[in-house]
Amino acid sequence: MNFDLTDERQMLQDTLRRFLADRYTTADRNAIIDSEAGYSPEIWAQLAELGVLGALFSEADGGFGGAGFDITTVFEALGRAGVVEPVLESAVLGGGLIAALGDETQNALVAEVIGGGLHLAFAHGEPASRYDLSRVETTARADGDDIVLNGRKAVVANAEASHHLIVSARERGAADDTDGISLFLVPAGVAGLGLRGYPMLAGGRAAEVTLDEVRLPSSARLGAAGGAFPAIAERIAAANVALAAETLGAMETAVELTRDYLMTRQQFGRPIGTFQALAHRFSDLLIELEQARSGVINAAGHLGHGDRDRQIAAARNLIGRVGRLVAEESIQMHGGIAMTQEYELAHIAKRIVMNDHRLGDTDYHMERFIALSAA
Numbered sequence: 001m002n003f004d005l006t007d008e009r010q011m012l013q014d015t016l017r018r019f020l021a022d023r024y025t026t027a028d029r030n031a032i033i034d035s036e037a038g039y040s041p042e043i044w045a046q047l048a049e050l051g052v053l054g055a056l057f058s059e060a061d062g063g064f065g066g067a068g069f070d071i072t073t074v075f076e077a078l079g080r081a082g083v084v085e086p087v088l089e090s091a092v093l094g095g096g097l098i099a100a101l102g103d104e105t106q107n108a109l110v111a112e113v114i115g116g117g118l119h120l121a122f123a124h125g126e127p128a129s130r131y132d133l134s135r136v137e138t139t140a141r142a143d144g145d146d147i148v149l150n151g152r153k154a155v156v157a158n159a160e161a162s163h164h165l166i167v168s169a170r171e172r173g174a175a176d177d178t179d180g181i182s183l184f185l186v187p188a189g190v191a192g193l194g195l196r197g198y199p200m201l202a203g204g205r206a207a208e209v210t211l212d213e214v215r216l217p218s219s220a221r222l223g224a225a226g227g228a229f230p231a232i233a234e235r236i237a238a239a240n241v242a243l244a245a246e247t248l249g250a251m252e253t254a255v256e257l258t259r260d261y262l263m264t265r266q267q268f269g270r271p272i273g274t275f276q277a278l279a280h281r282f283s284d285l286l287i288e289l290e291q292a293r294s295g296v297i298n299a300a301g302h303l304g305h306g307d308r309d310r311q312i313a314a315a316r317n318l319i320g321r322v323g324r325l326v327a328e329e330s331i332q333m334h335g336g337i338a339m340t341q342e343y344e345l346a347h348i349a350k351r352i353v354m355n356d357h358r359l360g361d362t363d364y365h366m367e368r369f370i371a372l373s374a375a
Helices: 007-023 026-034 041-049 068-081 087-101 104-114 229-264 276-302 308-334 344-355 362-374
Strands: 120-123 139-143 146-157 164-170 181-187 193-199 205-217
Touching: 007 041, 007 068, 026 344, 068 087, 068 229, 068 276, 087 104, 087 120, 087 164, 087 181, 087 229, 120 146, 139 164, 146 164, 146 181, 164 205, 181 205, 181 229, 229 276, 229 308, 229 344, 276 308, 308 344, 308 362
Parallel strands: 120 164
Antiparallel strands: 139 146, 146 205, 164 181, 193 205
8 A cells, every 4th residue: 555645745744844944943932832822823824824724624624635644744744843833723623523513604614714713622621531532511501592501621722712612511411421412612701601721731721611601592502412422533533643643743853853963962982873772772763653653644544434443542552652762762862951941852752742641641542442442
């Protein structure tokens, strides 16, 4: 099978890499991370102009991609540069859920996402849910023609910058039932919506969200009442593929930085990379990196197919294990300089490690793979 990128994806990858190489330096990223917004509106607009956001949606939804390999092409490039802009939150998750479940009026928002004019956040995880997608205790009750939401959401990335939050709430069933979960478009600033924001360790911002008698018209519901779980599972699968590809891109940068350092730093009159012990350790990183790349390719190819969840769980487990190895070995072979904020590897290593805690860590995905294999 030929795993080479199509001409269109190769062009997108080349364009995005050149743009980020010119515009996303370590100093620029540090300034973005320290900013109040936690992302750069200018970079965001330029990503939209380059078609990066449109590549994450199908033609039917107004984009020109949307397949697994479109997602990995974009996110591998974003990971290589350590981009902190909320592409995953606004496009893959938020925009993807609207495209999957929205009516004609709601779907008009997707065009705004693709154009870079609309930010979204997916408020689904709760303080007691861990990584369990079906555990939703936030409630939605009918009150005349309105819907009233009550509950709490935890670690909602990009919540403060969002024009709408896509909030999951239970309309029927027990707290861990897959049936009975609905999604609602909640405008920023609506009465009863509370946000407590904070910076995330690897860049970007998140918030703890409270919903206290938040009143919405029934037209704010996305799709049929209580029937949102399949769309949530599909978008989380796509987000897991995106995170795997982003981590792969970050690992590529970590390995390149380590190679350059080993061939630049000298001891006893020659580069330390020529010492046998370090050469063997670096060779192990290259082997593990290629294995991780195969896992990402496999996950992207299965997105939209029957064995999707098992293959993605395998890829996320592999990426998590290899990512931790790459981060730790890169830091060890660099020494103290690797942990300084002004050096690129400091952010890249943090991003690799923290990605393993989004949408399920290594242990969770191993347990999920075993359960799905036994089913």
